[in-house]
Amino acid sequence: MDGPGPERSDVMRGAAPEEAVDGTEHRVRVVVIGAGQAGLSSAYHLQRRGLEPHRDVVVLDANPAPGGAWLHRWPALTFDAAHALHDLPGFPLGTPDPKEPASQVVNRYYGAFERKFDLPVVRPVSVVRVEPVPAAAPDGGTPSEQGLTGWAPDDDVLRDRSVAPLRVTTTAGTWVADVVVSATGTWDRPYWPYYRGRDIFTGRQLHTHDYRSAAELEGLRVLVVGGGTSAVQFMLHLHEAGAAPVWSTRRPPSFTRRPFDPEWGREVEAEVNARTSAGLPPASVVSVTGLSLTQQYQAGMDAGILVSRGPLAELRERTAVFADGSEDPIDAVLWATGFRAALDHLAPLHLREPGGGILMDGVHVVKEPRVLLVGYGASASTLGASRAGRAAATAAIAGLRDSTSHREAAGNLA
Numbered sequence: 001m002d003g004p005g006p007e008r009s010d011v012m013r014g015a016a017p018e019e020a021v022d023g024t025e026h027r028v029r030v031v032v033i034g035a036g037q038a039g040l041s042s043a044y045h046l047q048r049r050g051l052e053p054h055r056d057v058v059v060l061d062a063n064p065a066p067g068g069a070w071l072h073r074w075p076a077l078t079f080d081a082a083h084a085l086h087d088l089p090g091f092p093l094g095t096p097d098p099k100e101p102a103s104q105v106v107n108r109y110y111g112a113f114e115r116k117f118d119l120p121v122v123r124p125v126s127v128v129r130v131e132p133v134p135a136a137a138p139d140g141g142t143p144s145e146q147g148l149t150g151w152a153p154d155d156d157v158l159r160d161r162s163v164a165p166l167r168v169t170t171t172a173g174t175w176v177a178d179v180v181v182s183a184t185g186t187w188d189r190p191y192w193p194y195y196r197g198r199d200i201f202t203g204r205q206l207h208t209h210d211y212r213s214a215a216e217l218e219g220l221r222v223l224v225v226g227g228g229t230s231a232v233q234f235m236l237h238l239h240e241a242g243a244a245p246v247w248s249t250r251r252p253p254s255f256t257r258r259p260f261d262p263e264w265g266r267e268v269e270a271e272v273n274a275r276t277s278a279g280l281p282p283a284s285v286v287s288v289t290g291l292s293l294t295q296q297y298q299a300g301m302d303a304g305i306l307v308s309r310g311p312l313a314e315l316r317e318r319t320a321v322f323a324d325g326s327e328d329p330i331d332a333v334l335w336a337t338g339f340r341a342a343l344d345h346l347a348p349l350h351l352r353e354p355g356g357g358i359l360m361d362g363v364h365v366v367k368e369p370r371v372l373l374v375g376y377g378a379s380a381s382t383l384g385a386s387r388a389g390r391a392a393a394t395a396a397i398a399g400l401r402d403s404t405s406h407r408e409a410a411g412n413l414a
Protein backbone atom coordinates (compact mmCIF):
# COMPACT_ATOMS: atom_id res chain seq x y z
CA MET A 1 0.00 0.00 0.00
CA ASP A 2 1.43 3.39 -0.89
CA GLY A 3 1.14 6.57 1.15
CA PRO A 4 2.27 10.15 1.38
CA GLY A 5 5.99 10.58 1.06
CA PRO A 6 7.56 8.77 -1.88
CA GLU A 7 6.54 11.32 -4.51
CA ARG A 8 7.87 14.31 -2.55
CA SER A 9 8.77 17.28 -4.71
CA ASP A 10 10.86 20.35 -4.08
CA VAL A 11 7.99 22.75 -4.44
CA MET A 12 8.16 23.87 -0.83
CA ARG A 13 11.83 24.75 -1.04
CA GLY A 14 12.37 28.34 -0.03
CA ALA A 15 8.92 28.74 1.46
CA ALA A 16 9.11 29.52 5.14
CA PRO A 17 6.71 27.66 7.41
CA GLU A 18 3.82 29.97 7.97
CA GLU A 19 1.82 30.33 11.11
CA ALA A 20 -1.61 31.52 11.96
CA VAL A 21 -1.56 35.29 12.20
CA ASP A 22 -3.87 35.10 15.15
CA GLY A 23 -6.38 32.66 16.49
CA THR A 24 -8.61 32.92 13.47
CA GLU A 25 -6.44 33.73 10.40
CA HIS A 26 -4.18 31.05 8.96
CA ARG A 27 -1.72 31.08 6.06
CA VAL A 28 -1.27 27.90 4.03
CA ARG A 29 -0.29 27.05 0.44
CA VAL A 30 -3.44 25.08 -0.46
CA VAL A 31 -6.94 24.99 0.99
CA VAL A 32 -9.09 22.04 -0.04
CA ILE A 33 -12.78 22.70 0.53
CA GLY A 34 -14.78 19.53 1.25
CA ALA A 35 -13.76 16.12 2.57
CA GLY A 36 -15.75 13.88 0.26
CA GLN A 37 -14.10 11.50 -2.22
CA ALA A 38 -12.76 14.39 -4.33
CA GLY A 39 -11.36 16.45 -1.45
CA LEU A 40 -9.78 13.48 0.32
CA SER A 41 -8.16 12.25 -2.87
CA SER A 42 -6.80 15.77 -3.53
CA ALA A 43 -5.37 16.05 -0.01
CA TYR A 44 -3.76 12.61 -0.21
CA HIS A 45 -2.03 13.42 -3.50
CA LEU A 46 -0.95 16.87 -2.30
CA GLN A 47 0.74 15.31 0.71
CA ARG A 48 2.38 12.66 -1.45
CA ARG A 49 3.86 15.49 -3.48
CA GLY A 50 5.46 17.01 -0.43
CA LEU A 51 2.98 19.36 1.22
CA GLU A 52 2.89 19.13 5.00
CA PRO A 53 -0.48 18.64 6.67
CA HIS A 54 -1.74 21.79 8.44
CA ARG A 55 1.43 23.79 7.65
CA ASP A 56 0.95 23.75 3.86
CA VAL A 57 -2.41 22.18 3.24
CA VAL A 58 -5.68 22.00 5.10
CA VAL A 59 -9.05 20.43 4.28
CA LEU A 60 -12.08 22.37 5.50
CA ASP A 61 -15.25 20.32 5.76
CA ALA A 62 -18.74 21.44 6.72
CA ASN A 63 -19.81 18.01 7.93
CA PRO A 64 -19.56 17.05 11.62
CA ALA A 65 -18.00 13.65 10.76
CA PRO A 66 -16.27 11.83 7.87
CA GLY A 67 -18.34 10.58 4.93
CA GLY A 68 -18.94 13.51 2.56
CA ALA A 69 -22.45 13.50 1.14
CA TRP A 70 -22.75 9.82 1.96
CA LEU A 71 -23.08 10.70 5.63
CA HIS A 72 -26.53 12.11 4.87
CA ARG A 73 -27.88 9.37 2.64
CA TRP A 74 -31.05 7.70 3.88
CA PRO A 75 -30.57 4.65 6.13
CA ALA A 76 -32.45 2.35 3.74
CA LEU A 77 -29.78 2.97 1.09
CA THR A 78 -27.76 -0.13 1.82
CA PHE A 79 -24.31 -0.54 0.39
CA ASP A 80 -25.47 -3.00 -2.29
CA ALA A 81 -28.17 -0.57 -3.47
CA ALA A 82 -25.58 2.16 -4.20
CA HIS A 83 -23.69 2.15 -7.48
CA ALA A 84 -20.14 0.96 -7.13
CA LEU A 85 -18.07 2.93 -4.64
CA HIS A 86 -14.61 3.37 -6.09
CA ASP A 87 -11.59 3.02 -3.81
CA LEU A 88 -9.84 6.05 -2.39
CA PRO A 89 -6.20 6.14 -3.53
CA GLY A 90 -3.89 3.66 -1.86
CA PHE A 91 -6.61 2.33 0.44
CA PRO A 92 -8.88 -0.46 -0.80
CA LEU A 93 -12.39 -0.47 0.61
CA GLY A 94 -12.50 -4.26 0.86
CA THR A 95 -15.87 -6.02 0.94
CA PRO A 96 -18.31 -4.35 3.31
CA ASP A 97 -21.52 -6.05 4.41
CA PRO A 98 -23.82 -5.38 1.44
CA LYS A 99 -26.80 -4.85 3.75
CA GLU A 100 -25.11 -2.23 5.93
CA PRO A 101 -26.32 1.34 5.26
CA ALA A 102 -23.97 3.00 2.76
CA SER A 103 -23.77 6.04 5.07
CA GLN A 104 -22.14 3.94 7.81
CA VAL A 105 -19.80 2.10 5.44
CA VAL A 106 -18.52 5.32 3.91
CA ASN A 107 -18.28 7.14 7.25
CA ARG A 108 -16.03 4.37 8.56
CA TYR A 109 -14.01 4.10 5.34
CA TYR A 110 -13.35 7.83 4.91
CA GLY A 111 -12.59 8.18 8.64
CA ALA A 112 -10.01 5.37 8.47
CA PHE A 113 -8.47 6.96 5.36
CA GLU A 114 -8.16 10.35 7.06
CA ARG A 115 -6.44 8.77 10.07
CA LYS A 116 -4.19 6.44 8.08
CA PHE A 117 -2.72 9.26 6.00
CA ASP A 118 -2.89 11.92 8.71
CA LEU A 119 -5.00 14.17 6.53
CA PRO A 120 -5.45 17.69 7.91
CA VAL A 121 -9.25 17.75 7.94
CA VAL A 122 -10.75 20.51 10.06
CA ARG A 123 -14.49 20.20 10.80
CA PRO A 124 -17.12 21.37 11.09
CA VAL A 125 -15.99 24.38 9.07
CA SER A 126 -18.23 25.81 6.40
CA VAL A 127 -16.62 27.99 3.75
CA VAL A 128 -18.70 31.05 3.19
CA ARG A 129 -16.72 32.74 0.42
CA VAL A 130 -13.47 32.69 -1.52
CA GLU A 131 -12.14 35.97 -2.84
CA PRO A 132 -8.88 37.58 -3.84
CA VAL A 133 -6.90 39.19 -1.07
CA PRO A 134 -7.27 42.90 -1.84
CA ALA A 135 -4.15 44.49 -3.26
CA ALA A 136 -4.27 47.26 -0.69
CA ALA A 137 -6.11 47.91 2.54
CA PRO A 138 -8.42 50.95 2.64
CA ASP A 139 -5.68 52.85 4.48
CA GLY A 140 -3.19 51.95 1.76
CA GLY A 141 -1.43 49.10 3.59
CA THR A 142 -0.31 46.07 1.62
CA PRO A 143 -1.65 42.61 2.47
CA SER A 144 1.56 41.85 4.29
CA GLU A 145 1.00 44.97 6.36
CA GLN A 146 -2.47 43.66 7.06
CA GLY A 147 -0.88 40.68 8.70
CA LEU A 148 -0.61 38.13 5.89
CA THR A 149 2.72 36.68 6.79
CA GLY A 150 4.97 34.76 4.46
CA TRP A 151 4.05 36.73 1.38
CA ALA A 152 6.24 38.91 -0.84
CA PRO A 153 5.48 42.54 0.01
CA ASP A 154 5.27 43.54 -3.60
CA ASP A 155 2.03 45.03 -4.89
CA ASP A 156 2.73 44.17 -8.54
CA VAL A 157 2.91 40.52 -7.64
CA LEU A 158 -0.21 40.83 -5.52
CA ARG A 159 -2.15 42.39 -8.38
CA ASP A 160 -1.23 39.51 -10.67
CA ARG A 161 -4.31 37.31 -10.68
CA SER A 162 -2.29 34.17 -11.28
CA VAL A 163 -0.18 34.46 -8.13
CA ALA A 164 -1.91 36.73 -5.60
CA PRO A 165 -3.42 34.69 -2.78
CA LEU A 166 -7.05 33.95 -2.10
CA ARG A 167 -8.84 34.55 1.16
CA VAL A 168 -11.13 31.74 2.33
CA THR A 169 -13.68 33.02 4.82
CA THR A 170 -15.37 30.36 6.93
CA THR A 171 -17.62 29.92 9.92
CA ALA A 172 -14.48 29.28 11.98
CA GLY A 173 -11.94 31.85 10.89
CA THR A 174 -10.06 32.75 7.75
CA TRP A 175 -7.44 30.94 5.71
CA VAL A 176 -5.26 32.56 3.05
CA ALA A 177 -3.93 30.27 0.34
CA ASP A 178 -2.16 30.36 -3.00
CA VAL A 179 -4.40 27.66 -4.46
CA VAL A 180 -7.93 26.58 -3.56
CA VAL A 181 -9.21 23.13 -4.51
CA SER A 182 -12.99 23.25 -4.38
CA ALA A 183 -14.52 19.80 -3.77
CA THR A 184 -17.93 20.59 -2.37
CA GLY A 185 -20.08 18.13 -4.32
CA THR A 186 -23.77 18.67 -4.88
CA TRP A 187 -25.57 17.46 -1.75
CA ASP A 188 -26.03 20.94 -0.30
CA ARG A 189 -27.81 22.21 -3.43
CA PRO A 190 -30.97 20.09 -3.85
CA TYR A 191 -32.82 21.10 -6.99
CA TRP A 192 -36.54 21.84 -6.57
CA PRO A 193 -38.03 22.43 -10.02
CA TYR A 194 -40.81 24.96 -10.42
CA TYR A 195 -44.26 23.63 -11.28
CA ARG A 196 -47.45 25.62 -11.26
CA GLY A 197 -49.35 24.97 -8.04
CA ARG A 198 -46.33 23.89 -6.00
CA ASP A 199 -47.12 26.63 -3.52
CA ILE A 200 -50.84 25.81 -3.16
CA PHE A 201 -50.45 22.05 -2.74
CA THR A 202 -51.47 21.34 0.86
CA GLY A 203 -49.77 17.96 1.37
CA ARG A 204 -46.20 17.29 2.45
CA GLN A 205 -43.36 18.03 0.02
CA LEU A 206 -39.86 16.69 0.49
CA HIS A 207 -36.70 16.27 -1.56
CA THR A 208 -34.28 13.33 -1.81
CA HIS A 209 -32.05 15.51 0.39
CA ASP A 210 -34.57 15.20 3.26
CA TYR A 211 -35.82 11.65 2.70
CA ARG A 212 -35.10 9.28 5.58
CA SER A 213 -37.41 6.29 5.28
CA ALA A 214 -40.40 5.05 3.30
CA ALA A 215 -42.13 4.22 6.60
CA GLU A 216 -42.67 7.96 7.15
CA LEU A 217 -44.95 7.98 4.11
CA GLU A 218 -46.80 4.72 4.83
CA GLY A 219 -50.44 4.79 3.80
CA LEU A 220 -50.02 7.97 1.72
CA ARG A 221 -50.47 8.54 -1.99
CA VAL A 222 -47.04 9.81 -2.92
CA LEU A 223 -46.10 11.46 -6.20
CA VAL A 224 -42.44 10.68 -6.95
CA VAL A 225 -41.01 13.17 -9.47
CA GLY A 226 -37.76 12.35 -11.30
CA GLY A 227 -36.24 9.86 -13.70
CA GLY A 228 -33.04 8.87 -11.88
CA THR A 229 -31.95 5.94 -9.75
CA SER A 230 -33.14 7.60 -6.54
CA ALA A 231 -36.68 7.95 -7.92
CA VAL A 232 -36.74 4.31 -9.04
CA GLN A 233 -35.57 3.11 -5.63
CA PHE A 234 -38.07 5.35 -3.81
CA MET A 235 -40.93 3.94 -5.93
CA LEU A 236 -40.04 0.39 -4.92
CA HIS A 237 -39.44 1.22 -1.23
CA LEU A 238 -42.67 3.17 -0.95
CA HIS A 239 -44.63 0.34 -2.51
CA GLU A 240 -43.09 -2.16 -0.09
CA ALA A 241 -43.77 0.14 2.87
CA GLY A 242 -47.50 0.32 2.13
CA ALA A 243 -47.61 3.71 0.44
CA ALA A 244 -49.27 4.22 -2.95
CA PRO A 245 -46.54 5.74 -5.15
CA VAL A 246 -47.24 7.41 -8.50
CA TRP A 247 -44.31 8.13 -10.79
CA SER A 248 -43.80 11.18 -12.97
CA THR A 249 -40.89 11.58 -15.37
CA ARG A 250 -40.33 14.28 -17.98
CA ARG A 251 -39.19 11.75 -20.55
CA PRO A 252 -39.89 8.01 -20.76
CA PRO A 253 -37.54 6.27 -18.27
CA SER A 254 -34.40 5.25 -20.14
CA PHE A 255 -33.58 1.78 -18.82
CA THR A 256 -30.56 0.19 -20.40
CA ARG A 257 -29.21 -3.35 -20.40
CA ARG A 258 -25.78 -2.20 -21.43
CA PRO A 259 -23.25 -3.31 -18.79
CA PHE A 260 -21.10 -0.46 -17.51
CA ASP A 261 -17.69 -1.01 -19.08
CA PRO A 262 -14.66 1.24 -19.61
CA GLU A 263 -15.73 2.13 -23.14
CA TRP A 264 -19.13 3.34 -21.96
CA GLY A 265 -17.41 5.19 -19.11
CA ARG A 266 -15.27 7.06 -21.63
CA GLU A 267 -18.32 7.93 -23.75
CA VAL A 268 -20.15 9.31 -20.71
CA GLU A 269 -17.09 11.29 -19.66
CA ALA A 270 -16.69 12.75 -23.16
CA GLU A 271 -20.35 13.78 -23.22
CA VAL A 272 -20.15 15.53 -19.85
CA ASN A 273 -16.82 17.15 -20.71
CA ALA A 274 -18.27 18.52 -23.95
CA ARG A 275 -20.67 20.60 -21.84
CA THR A 276 -18.32 21.78 -19.10
CA SER A 277 -15.60 22.67 -21.59
CA ALA A 278 -18.19 24.85 -23.35
CA GLY A 279 -19.09 26.64 -20.11
CA LEU A 280 -22.48 24.92 -19.81
CA PRO A 281 -23.77 23.43 -16.54
CA PRO A 282 -23.22 19.64 -16.27
CA ALA A 283 -26.21 17.57 -17.39
CA SER A 284 -27.95 15.25 -14.93
CA VAL A 285 -26.20 11.91 -14.48
CA VAL A 286 -29.15 9.86 -15.65
CA SER A 287 -29.59 11.86 -18.84
CA VAL A 288 -26.12 10.67 -19.84
CA THR A 289 -25.97 7.15 -18.42
CA GLY A 290 -29.59 5.99 -18.45
CA LEU A 291 -30.82 3.61 -15.75
CA SER A 292 -29.13 0.23 -15.49
CA LEU A 293 -31.90 -2.34 -15.67
CA THR A 294 -31.53 -4.69 -12.72
CA GLN A 295 -33.67 -7.76 -12.04
CA GLN A 296 -35.34 -5.84 -9.23
CA TYR A 297 -36.27 -2.97 -11.55
CA GLN A 298 -37.54 -5.40 -14.20
CA ALA A 299 -39.74 -7.06 -11.56
CA GLY A 300 -41.02 -3.59 -10.56
CA MET A 301 -41.93 -2.86 -14.18
CA ASP A 302 -43.60 -6.25 -14.61
CA ALA A 303 -45.64 -5.66 -11.45
CA GLY A 304 -46.83 -2.31 -12.83
CA ILE A 305 -45.06 -0.30 -10.10
CA LEU A 306 -42.32 1.27 -12.20
CA VAL A 307 -44.56 2.81 -14.79
CA SER A 308 -44.26 6.53 -15.43
CA ARG A 309 -47.37 8.66 -15.81
CA GLY A 310 -45.35 11.04 -17.94
CA PRO A 311 -44.59 14.70 -17.25
CA LEU A 312 -46.27 16.57 -14.43
CA ALA A 313 -48.26 19.57 -15.67
CA GLU A 314 -49.23 21.15 -12.35
CA LEU A 315 -50.16 20.57 -8.74
CA ARG A 316 -53.48 21.61 -7.26
CA GLU A 317 -54.45 21.70 -3.60
CA ARG A 318 -54.45 17.94 -3.25
CA THR A 319 -54.03 16.56 -6.76
CA ALA A 320 -51.39 16.09 -9.42
CA VAL A 321 -52.32 16.90 -13.01
CA PHE A 322 -50.27 15.20 -15.72
CA ALA A 323 -49.44 16.43 -19.22
CA ASP A 324 -51.94 14.00 -20.76
CA GLY A 325 -54.73 15.70 -18.78
CA SER A 326 -55.22 12.89 -16.25
CA GLU A 327 -55.43 13.81 -12.57
CA ASP A 328 -54.63 11.86 -9.40
CA PRO A 329 -55.33 12.57 -5.73
CA ILE A 330 -52.01 12.98 -3.90
CA ASP A 331 -51.03 13.33 -0.21
CA ALA A 332 -47.31 14.01 -0.61
CA VAL A 333 -44.73 14.86 -3.28
CA LEU A 334 -41.24 13.43 -3.16
CA TRP A 335 -39.00 15.54 -5.42
CA ALA A 336 -36.27 13.15 -6.61
CA THR A 337 -35.11 15.85 -8.98
CA GLY A 338 -31.43 15.84 -8.32
CA PHE A 339 -28.83 18.32 -7.21
CA ARG A 340 -26.72 21.12 -8.60
CA ALA A 341 -23.06 21.87 -7.92
CA ALA A 342 -22.69 23.56 -4.51
CA LEU A 343 -20.57 26.53 -5.55
CA ASP A 344 -22.06 29.55 -3.77
CA HIS A 345 -18.81 30.12 -1.88
CA LEU A 346 -17.08 30.86 -5.22
CA ALA A 347 -19.59 33.56 -6.24
CA PRO A 348 -17.21 36.48 -5.40
CA LEU A 349 -14.85 35.17 -8.10
CA HIS A 350 -17.52 35.55 -10.83
CA LEU A 351 -16.70 32.25 -12.51
CA ARG A 352 -20.06 31.64 -14.20
CA GLU A 353 -20.25 31.92 -17.98
CA PRO A 354 -23.29 33.31 -19.82
CA GLY A 355 -24.37 29.66 -20.39
CA GLY A 356 -24.70 29.23 -16.60
CA GLY A 357 -21.79 26.84 -16.14
CA ILE A 358 -18.11 27.23 -15.38
CA LEU A 359 -15.70 26.95 -18.28
CA MET A 360 -13.45 24.02 -17.42
CA ASP A 361 -10.32 22.49 -18.86
CA GLY A 362 -9.99 19.24 -16.93
CA VAL A 363 -9.87 20.36 -13.28
CA HIS A 364 -8.78 23.90 -14.23
CA VAL A 365 -11.22 26.77 -14.09
CA VAL A 366 -10.27 28.60 -17.25
CA LYS A 367 -11.07 32.05 -15.80
CA GLU A 368 -9.32 31.53 -12.48
CA PRO A 369 -5.95 29.75 -12.32
CA ARG A 370 -5.92 29.75 -8.52
CA VAL A 371 -9.05 27.60 -8.26
CA LEU A 372 -9.25 23.92 -9.16
CA LEU A 373 -12.64 22.26 -9.29
CA VAL A 374 -12.96 18.55 -8.52
CA GLY A 375 -16.05 16.35 -8.27
CA TYR A 376 -17.65 18.65 -10.87
CA GLY A 377 -19.02 17.56 -14.23
CA ALA A 378 -17.31 14.42 -15.48
CA SER A 379 -15.66 13.83 -12.09
CA ALA A 380 -18.96 13.73 -10.15
CA SER A 381 -18.68 10.05 -9.29
CA THR A 382 -16.46 8.28 -6.80
CA LEU A 383 -14.24 7.04 -9.64
CA GLY A 384 -14.05 10.45 -11.32
CA ALA A 385 -13.52 12.21 -7.98
CA SER A 386 -10.58 9.96 -7.06
CA ARG A 387 -8.92 10.65 -10.39
CA ALA A 388 -9.67 14.37 -10.31
CA GLY A 389 -8.00 14.60 -6.90
CA ARG A 390 -4.76 13.38 -8.42
CA ALA A 391 -5.04 15.81 -11.34
CA ALA A 392 -5.78 18.67 -8.95
CA ALA A 393 -2.73 17.89 -6.84
CA THR A 394 -0.51 17.91 -9.93
CA ALA A 395 -2.04 21.19 -11.10
CA ALA A 396 -1.79 22.77 -7.63
CA ILE A 397 1.87 21.91 -7.33
CA ALA A 398 2.52 23.43 -10.76
CA GLY A 399 0.62 26.55 -9.66
CA LEU A 400 2.68 26.78 -6.46
CA ARG A 401 5.90 26.47 -8.44
CA ASP A 402 4.77 29.36 -10.67
CA SER A 403 3.87 31.55 -7.72
CA THR A 404 7.10 30.66 -5.90
CA SER A 405 9.25 31.58 -8.92
CA HIS A 406 7.18 34.75 -9.41
CA ARG A 407 7.82 35.71 -5.82
CA GLU A 408 11.50 34.94 -6.12
CA ALA A 409 11.68 37.08 -9.29
CA ALA A 410 9.85 39.89 -7.54
CA GLY A 411 12.21 39.56 -4.58
CA ASN A 412 15.23 39.80 -6.92
CA LEU A 413 13.87 42.95 -8.49
CA ALA A 414 13.13 44.59 -5.18
Ligand SMILES: Cc1cc2nc3c(=O)[nH]c(=O)nc-3n(C[C@H](O)[C@H](O)[C@H](O)COP(=O)(O)OP(=O)(O)OC[C@H]3O[C@@H](n4cnc5c(N)ncnc54)[C@H](O)[C@@H]3O)c2cc1C
Pocket residue numbers: 033034035036037038039060061062063067068069070082083084085086125126127128183184185186187188208230339342345374375376380381382383385
Ligand atom coordinates in the same frame (compact mmCIF):
# COMPACT_ATOMS: atom_id res chain seq x y z
C1 LIG B 1 -28.24 10.36 -4.15
C2 LIG B 1 -26.88 10.17 -4.76
C3 LIG B 1 -26.35 8.90 -4.90
C4 LIG B 1 -25.08 8.71 -5.47
N1 LIG B 1 -24.60 7.44 -5.60
C5 LIG B 1 -23.37 7.26 -6.12
C6 LIG B 1 -22.81 5.93 -6.21
O1 LIG B 1 -23.44 4.97 -5.79
N2 LIG B 1 -21.56 5.78 -6.74
C7 LIG B 1 -20.85 6.86 -7.19
O2 LIG B 1 -19.71 6.68 -7.65
N3 LIG B 1 -21.37 8.10 -7.13
C8 LIG B 1 -22.60 8.33 -6.60
N4 LIG B 1 -23.09 9.60 -6.52
C9 LIG B 1 -22.33 10.69 -7.06
C10 LIG B 1 -21.52 11.43 -6.00
O3 LIG B 1 -21.41 12.66 -6.56
C11 LIG B 1 -20.16 10.74 -5.75
O4 LIG B 1 -20.47 9.57 -5.19
C12 LIG B 1 -19.10 11.33 -4.81
O5 LIG B 1 -19.23 10.73 -3.54
C13 LIG B 1 -19.12 12.79 -4.66
O6 LIG B 1 -17.93 13.12 -3.98
P1 LIG B 1 -17.50 14.61 -3.78
O7 LIG B 1 -16.26 14.57 -2.97
O8 LIG B 1 -17.48 15.32 -5.06
O9 LIG B 1 -18.69 15.29 -2.94
P2 LIG B 1 -19.38 15.00 -1.56
O10 LIG B 1 -19.34 13.59 -1.15
O11 LIG B 1 -20.70 15.69 -1.66
O12 LIG B 1 -18.46 15.80 -0.50
C14 LIG B 1 -18.48 17.20 -0.45
C15 LIG B 1 -18.06 17.63 0.93
O13 LIG B 1 -17.91 19.03 0.92
C16 LIG B 1 -18.51 19.58 2.07
N5 LIG B 1 -18.93 20.94 1.74
C17 LIG B 1 -19.88 21.36 0.88
N6 LIG B 1 -19.94 22.70 0.86
C18 LIG B 1 -18.99 23.12 1.72
C19 LIG B 1 -18.56 24.42 2.14
N7 LIG B 1 -19.09 25.54 1.65
N8 LIG B 1 -17.58 24.50 3.06
C20 LIG B 1 -16.99 23.39 3.56
N9 LIG B 1 -17.37 22.14 3.19
C21 LIG B 1 -18.35 22.02 2.28
C22 LIG B 1 -19.67 18.66 2.38
O14 LIG B 1 -20.04 18.77 3.75
C23 LIG B 1 -19.06 17.31 2.02
O15 LIG B 1 -18.43 16.73 3.13
C24 LIG B 1 -24.34 9.82 -5.95
C25 LIG B 1 -24.88 11.10 -5.81
C26 LIG B 1 -26.13 11.29 -5.22
C27 LIG B 1 -26.68 12.69 -5.08
